[in-house]
Amino acid sequence: MLEFRRNLPAYKEKNRLLTAISQNQVVIISGETGCGKTTQVPQFILESEITSVRGAVCSIICTQPRRISAMSVSERVASERGEKLGESVGYKVRLEGMKGRDTRLLFCTTGILLRRLLVDRNLKGVTHVIVDEVHERGMNEDFLLIVLKDLLSRRPELRLVLMSATLDAELFSSYFGGATVINIPGFTYPVRTHFLEDILDMTGYRLTPYNQIDDYGQEKMWKMSKQAPRKRKSQIASAVEDTLKAANFNEYSSQTRESLSCWNPDCIGFNLIEYVLCYICEKERPGAVLVFMTGWDDINSLNDKLQANRILGDPTRVLLLTCHGSMASSEQRLIFDEPESGVRKIVLATNIAETSITINDVVFVIDCGKAKETSYDALNNTSCLLPSWISTVSAQQRRGRAGRVQPGECYRLYPRCVYDAFAEYQLPEILRTPLQSLCLQIKSLRLGTIAGFLSRALQSPELLAVQNAIEYLKIIGALDHNEELTVLGQYLAMLPMEPKLGKMLILGAIFNCLEPVLTIVAGLSVRDPFLAPMDKKDLAEAAKSQFSHDYSDHLALVRAFEGWKDAERGLAGYEYCWKNFLSAPSMKVIDSLRKEFLSLLKDTGLVDCDTSICNAWGRDERFIRAVICYGLYPGISSIVQNGKSSSLKTMEDGQVFLYSNSVNARESEIPYPWLVFNEKMKVNSVFLKDSTAVSDSVLLLFGGSISQGEIDGHLKMMGGYLEFFMNPSVADMYQCIRRELDELIQN
Numbered sequence: 025m026l027e028f029r030r031n032l033p034a035y036k037e038k039n040r041l042l043t044a045i046s047q048n049q050v051v052i053i054s055g056e057t058g059c060g061k062t063t064q065v066p067q068f069i070l071e072s073e074i075t076s077v078r079g080a081v082c083s084i085i086c087t088q089p090r091r092i093s094a095m096s097v098s099e100r101v102a103s104e105r106g107e108k109l110g111e112s113v114g115y116k117v118r119l120e121g122m123k124g125r126d127t128r129l130l131f132c133t134t135g136i137l138l139r140r141l142l143v144d145r146n147l148k149g150v151t152h153v154i155v156d157e158v159h160e161r162g163m164n165e166d167f168l169l170i171v172l173k174d175l176l177s178r179r180p181e182l183r184l185v186l187m188s189a190t191l192d193a194e195l196f197s198s199y200f201g202g203a204t205v206i207n208i209p210g211f212t213y214p215v216r217t218h219f220l221e222d223i224l225d226m227t228g229y230r231l232t233p234y235n236q237i238d239d240y241g242q243e244k245m246w247k248m249s250k251q252a253p254r255k256r257k258s259q260i261a262s263a264v265e266d267t268l269k270a271a272n273f274n275e276y277s278s279q280t281r282e283s284l285s286c287w288n289p290d291c292i293g294f295n296l297i298e299y300v301l302c303y304i305c306e307k308e309r310p311g312a313v314l315v316f317m318t319g320w321d322d323i324n325s326l327n328d329k330l331q332a333n334r335i336l337g338d339p340t341r342v343l344l345l346t347c348h349g350s351m352a353s354s355e356q357r358l359i360f361d362e363p364e365s366g367v368r369k370i371v372l373a374t375n376i377a378e379t380s381i382t383i384n385d386v387v388f389v390i391d392c393g394k395a396k397e398t399s400y401d402a403l404n405n406t407s408c409l410l411p412s413w414i415s416t417v418s419a420q421q422r423r424g425r426a427g428r429v430q431p432g433e434c435y436r437l438y439p440r441c442v443y444d445a446f447a448e449y450q451l452p453e454i455l456r457t458p459l460q461s462l463c464l465q466i467k468s469l470r471l472g473t474i475a476g477f478l479s480r481a482l483q484s485p486e487l488l489a490v491q492n493a494i495e496y497l498k499i500i501g502a503l504d505h506n507e508e509l510t511v512l513g514q515y516l517a518m519l520p521m522e523p524k525l526g527k528m529l530i531l532g533a534i535f536n537c538l539e540p541v542l543t544i545v546a547g548l549s550v551r552d553p554f555l556a557p558m559d560k561k562d563l564a565e566a567a568k569s570q571f572s573h574d575y576s577d578h579l580a581l582v583r584a585f586e587g588w589k590d591a592e593r594g595l596a597g598y599e600y601c602w603k604n605f606l607s608a609p610s611m612k613v614i615d616s617l618r619k620e621f622l623s624l625l626k627d628t629g630l631v632d633c634d635t636s637i638c639n640a641w642g643r644d645e646r647f648i649r650a651v652i653c654y655g656l657y658p659g660i661s662s663i664v665q666n667g668k669s670s671s672l673k674t675m676e677d678g679q680v681f682l683y684s685n686s687v688n689a690r691e692s693e694i695p696y697p698w699l700v701f702n703e704k705m706k707v708n709s710v711f712l713k714d715s716t717a718v719s720d721s722v723l724l725l726f727g728g729s730i731s732q733g734e735i736d737g738h739l740k741m742m743g744g745y746l747e748f749f750m751n752p753s754v755a756d757m758y759q760c761i762r763r764e765l766d767e768l769i770q771n
């Protein structure tokens with residue numbers, strides 16, 4: 025191992041790095057992925073501190089954006105030092121950790137360090153903070169940098185090191201007043217790039233467009249068909265280009281990124297990946313293959329498909345592995361090992377393998393070109409988590425993974441013209457996600473006013489996005505009119521999830537009906553577990569509707585999950601999912617998230633470790649509806665009956681529509697006046713996703729948050745809603761309640 029360490033590019037820079045760190049408060053280190061930043065730099069510091077005078081008093085914290093990297097890196101570093109984990113090297117991630125009295129180097133997630141700052145705002149005793157993978161520009165990392173920047177002036181002896189693969193070094197350096205930048209020179213072999221045109225040419229398939237009109241408006245799709253006779257390459261290339269021109273890909277305007285999202289590799293992706301993998305196995309030289317996918321569920325489905333393949337599913341020829349954020353650490357080790365000779369290693373990975381994890385023997389990379397990204401539109405105050413195109417920097421990074429041991433090949437499952445339109449860098453998360461959770465964090469860390477704090481960020485979010493977040497937090501009762509945390513807000517800040525989900529959990533805990541509520545909240549945190557394959561849409565919708573008798577997508581999920589749980593106990597989980605058009609991987613994720621959320625609630629003290637989490641109320645659908653309404657408010661729309669048909673309206677958007685896979689979309693009449701919804705998405709019109717019908721009284725009592733002194737304002741607002749929709753019976757009821765409350769307050 026020492027030999028291996030000495031050969032890493034970082035090792036040769038050891039002295040230069042240590043001198044820079046001892047002489048400067050802030051140092052920025054960049055270098056090719058795999059050059060040894062993560063495993064070596066913290067170790068260099070540790071070693072030099074041990075041999076220096078203050079030896080035993082050093083305390084180094086190295087943050088990682090993901091828990092899996094914190095765990096795998098700490099294990100690697102400990103074994104490089106010939107120690108067990110928990111001696112001088114340890115780790116801490118949420119719910120897990122290995123750390124002893126003598127631990128001097130701690131790898132942790134960014135979230136853990138932020139939580140420590142909550143109770144220890146000066147990081148007493150910490151000598152070095154290393155923030156790794158800063159180029160990812162995650163929300164937590166950007167947030168941490170603002171806090172650390174403030175801290176540096178209070179703690180002049182504290183050292184800060186930022187590390188990253190592809191780095192906009194200027195930006196970080198100037199943010200820290202011209203901090204020193206050190207680049208570790210690296211080396212990679214050349215990698216040949218094949219775009220979709222080239223791959224299709226190999227396959228003898230051709231791409232034809234067809235327009236498919238669905239509920240969200242028009243979406244362009246491509247169909248693959250066997251082409252006969254085989255065309256020459258140039259013709260194929262021009263066919264692809266024609267197809268793209270038809271979708272306006274040649275307009276590289278500011279909207280290019282949006283228009284690109286019409287190009288849907290998912291519908292051709294799986295077959296193509298299978299094809300390329302077979303091609304590599306049959307025709308190419310030895311070497312591991314790394315496939316970049318968008319997420320856990322895709323990886324699982326692809327894995328199933330490949331296992332059934334004659335070549336790829338043959339364990340004497342292929343070692344098929346997966347690599348994603350939620351895998352167990354025993355699985356992790358396998359991806360670093362060399363397979364037996366004659367066996368080809370294929371790793372299906374999320375973009376975690378882009379920079380955080382380096383698999384040394386990769387020679388072939390297959391890149392689907394997408395990664396899951398949240399996007400947020402402040403103007404419409406809507407957001408979504410969807411696979412979207414990566415940046416050129418990421419695409420190059422992915423390609424570079426193929427050239428670590430010898431010249432490599434990179435297969436890009438998208439045409440060159442799509443690549444040409446990629447943005448150079450990905451937009452930082454702070455600029456593309458809603459800021460509600462972040463605002464709660466700012467308040468709970470007592471960092472001053474929200475707007476003031478965020479104006480000190482590396483790149484500040486739009487003022488409108490900040491105002492929307494504050495407004496939302498006030499409406500749901502997390503902030504009071506002075507922008508201070510309410511009691512509810514304090515609890516929500518302890519739950520690392522969207523406030524609406526946190527609210528459901530809190531009320532679920534109070535009502536002691538957590539059993540279904542945990543399922544709903546977990547279900548809202550994963551990709552929709554109800555599948556709707558293009559060619560079997562009707563069957564899938566029919567399958568979903570058997571779970572619904574009560575006008576709620578959320579309750580349908582609860583039923584589906586409970587059915588799965590029963591089936592799973594009889595080892596028939598897969599058949600159950602297959603029969604009912606459910607995603608088995610999603611069900612498993614929901615199952616594990618439920619446990620995680622429950623332990624979070626125990627941390628807050630709202631759930632007693634010993635008591636049962638659910639009493640009979642948990643079986644009463646009325647309570648669950650109340651909890652859903654409490655969480656999703658102010659996401660409400662009114663159901664307007666006109667004769668036999670009905671339509672939906674929200675206050676901001678006017679008429680809105682339901683996604684076709686909602687159980688409520690199939691109902692001709694909904695015997696409730698309101699729908700609360702989880703999310704709305706604007707395409708051509710506004711579409712609501714996941715809705716539950718609620719009654720007047722539920723909305724009146726559970727919409728928003730009622731605390732002493734705010735009752736009046738709350739009711740005024742509710743009255744506004746009711747009058748707006750001119751629902752006289754409720755308006756009367758509201759007047760009546762209001763009169764009673766007025767009397768109550770006066771007395």
Ligand code: ADP
Pocket residue numbers: 032055056057058059060061062063064096097100360379380382383384
């Ligand atoms: P960087 O942070 O610069 O991307 P790392 O420090 O993560 O680089 O990795 C340095 C080298 O150590 C790489 O060649 C990588 O493959 C190897 N390595 C890292 N973790 C492990 C592990 N758990 N098992 C085997 N090799 C590892």
Ligand code: MG
Pocket residue numbers: 058061062063156379380
């Ligand atoms: Mg690294």
